[in-house]
Amino acid sequence: MSILKFAALAFASIIAAPSVVEAQIRITNVSVLDVENGEFLPNRTVMIVDGMIAAVAPSDEEPPGADAQLIDGTGKFLIPGLIDMHVHTDRSALPLFLEHGVTTVRDMGTHFAPLEAGSGGQLQLRSDVARGIVAGPELFLSLRILDGIERDRWLMHFAHADTPEEGAALVDQVADAGGDFIKIYTDLDPDVFHAIATRARARNLPMVGHVPGRVGYAQAAEMDLATAEHLRGFFIDASSEEDRWRDMYELAALSGDASQTYALANGRLLEIAATYDHEKAAALFSLLRDNEVGIVPTLVVLDDPRWRYPSAQPDPALVARLSEIYSNIVTPSDDPRGPFATVTDGLAAHLRQRQLVGDMHRAGVAILVGTDASNPFVLPGISLHEELAQLVRAGLTNAEVLRAATITNARYLDADNRIGSIAVGKEADLVLLRNNPLVDIAATRDIDAVLFDGEVVQFESDGAQGGQSAPQ
Structure with missing residues (x-):
């Protein structure tokens, strides 16, 4: 699969599209947000195939595939983009x-x-x-x-x-x-x-x-x-x-x-x-x-x-x-x-x-x-x-x-x-958070990873979540 790498504070806004073979990603042991019911479902594995969500299941029911890129979601929280x-x-x-x-x-x-x-x-x-x-x-x-x-x-x-x-x-x-x-x-x-x-x-x-x-x-x-x-x-x-x-x-x-x-x-x-x-x-x-x-x-x-x-x-x-x-x-x-x-x-x-x-x-x-x-x-x-x-x-x-x-x-x-939600058949636009936004809405800023169209967006430093310099 391709990984788009964005610098945290400076990079070109035009990136050539890499070739894509069918991509498989598994996010394991993660808490998945059920947006309709307003709760996290714990210990889930989310399988992504070619940019789409292929499975959302308890982690102990579906072992990771050998060819999938693994993302360890232990202690983390997955929300829709x-x-x-x-x-x-x-x-x-x-x-x-x-x-x-x-x-x-x-x-x-x-x-x-x-x-x-x-x-x-x-x-x-x-x-x-x-x-x-x-x-x-x-x-x-x-x-x-x-x-x-x-x-x-x-x-x-x-x-x-x-x-x-x-x-x-x-x-x-x-x-x-x-x-x-x-x-x-x-x-x-x-x-x-x-x-x-x-x-x-x-x-x-x-x-x-x-x-x-x-x-x-x-x-x-x-x-x-x-x-x-x-x-x-x-x-x-x-x-x-x-x-x-x-x-x-x-x-x-x-x-x-x-x-x-x-x-x-x-x-x-x-x-x-x-x-x-x-x-x-x-x-x-x-x-x-x-x-x-x-x-x-x-x-x-x-x-x-x-x-x-x-x-x-x-x-x-x-x-x-x-x-x-x-x-x-x-x-x-x-x-x-x-x-x-x-x-x-x-x-x-x-x-x-x-x-x-x-x-x-x-x-x-x-x-x-x-x-x-x-x-x-x-x-x-x-x-x-x-x-x-x-x-x-x-x-x-x-x-x-x-x-x-x-x-x-x-x-x-x-x-x-x-x-808009994490469900089978939907596009894999996802945000992996380090903390629970149902406890503190500010947790949406503490991003561990972003997936867009099933591709991982990686940041090269921790400065990507910058804000305003005005006193708060």
């Missing part, structure tokens, strides 16, 4: 995901991504990963971000739609190019949104993204929104003064300046949240639950360390491995997470959003795991582990968080038949 449902990535970032056990990502719109296969965009990158030319996780792609306001402040591939016809045509464009889903954004006109939703349904593509402020969560859920990102605008929908805030949002959107809608929905979040109506919120929770809308709160991107530590900087060793476009996509002076008047306000807004996630979860709304990697301090791979910790603080149990980051995320990718 982790899935990040919200990233903006490029070629330079991909190895970092694998280093941190993230074997699948959903790219929600990225930089300079031409639609033509073979032109160097995300379609080519997805193909290169699938063929083993590039080291990185499996990619699910949006290719475009559909919005109603022209945007030039971020280096992402936004597509602008003024009319329902333009919106439907953009859906066809993404579908014809091979996109996996339709990504919508903040400032779509309601009529354009409905045209996009209708065409996405006809093209059998999930619709995901920001809930447009002039549409709201109720209409979006009824129009088959699959996942909603960042909790954006929910406090307006749940406000006792919804009409007032909705009118203000309409005026901000009609200005044609995207920063005005951000300043309202984000910068005045605490003021809006002060008018929170629990009965309205409960009704929205029920609607989201009944329509199976998944919520991707991305709490880690809402918890900017600069609110607490103004001089904080990302780990320079990790940033140095990322392309300039990736690491600088949103700079401190051009950051949509605020603005907040004070550090105290920024932290209070984050805590209020975290409380909202707990309320949603207790109401039965599906909470998914995503990070919005590419924003300041939200670095590829390591940020997913930080998001897991945030969700535990929000009120999910360790078992619920692990289920969300694996099989639940996989279901919302319509890929749970092949990834």
Whole structure:
């Protein structure tokens, strides 16, 4: 079999694909996570043949095969590969995901991504990963971000739609190019949104993204929104003064300046949240639950360390491995997470959003795991582990968080038949941990080995699990 060797702090992001003979790996005497039931099954042997899980059995029932590579799992814990449902990535970032056990990502719109296969965009990158030319996780792609306001402040591939016809045509464009889903954004006109939703349904593509402020969560859920990102605008929908805030949002959107809608929905979040109506919120929770809308709160991107530590900087060793476009996509002076008047306000807004996630979860709304990697301090791979910790603080149990980051995320990718759990017939995307994450969720960071497509990813030093240099 082939073994991809990644240096811990510096290596090329393009690795030639080695020849592969049918590979056999046995992981013996390991505790295997049953993600559905939230428990580890002790003393198991996992047999991997040609990239697929061929057997999961008690270790004393099935002796190792003579030709298999053996991995001793004694005292260790095997979980499915982790899935990040919200990233903006490029070629330079991909190895970092694998280093941190993230074997699948959903790219929600990225930089300079031409639609033509073979032109160097995300379609080519997805193909290169699938063929083993590039080291990185499996990619699910949006290719475009559909919005109603022209945007030039971020280096992402936004597509602008003024009319329902333009919106439907953009859906066809993404579908014809091979996109996996339709990504919508903040400032779509309601009529354009409905045209996009209708065409996405006809093209059998999930619709995901920001809930447009002039549409709201109720209409979006009824129009088959699959996942909603960042909790954006929910406090307006749940406000006792919804009409007032909705009118203000309409005026901000009609200005044609995207920063005005951000300043309202984000910068005045605490003021809006002060008018929170629990009965309205409960009704929205029920609607989201009944329509199976998944919520991707991305709490880690809402918890900017600069609110607490103004001089904080990302780990320079990790940033140095990322392309300039990736690491600088949103700079401190051009950051949509605020603005907040004070550090105290920024932290209070984050805590209020975290409380909202707990309320949603207790109401039965599906909470998914995503990070919005590419924003300041939200670095590829390591940020997913930080998001897991945030969700535990929000009120999910360790078992619920692990289920969300694996099989639940996989279901919302319509890929749970092949990834997301450790079962016979599924792809061998696996993470071997040194400690039990059901006891301490931080154990997901303590990685002993990663397997992707049944191949072992080895690190040449122990620095691969690096994080942020900001005080914690």
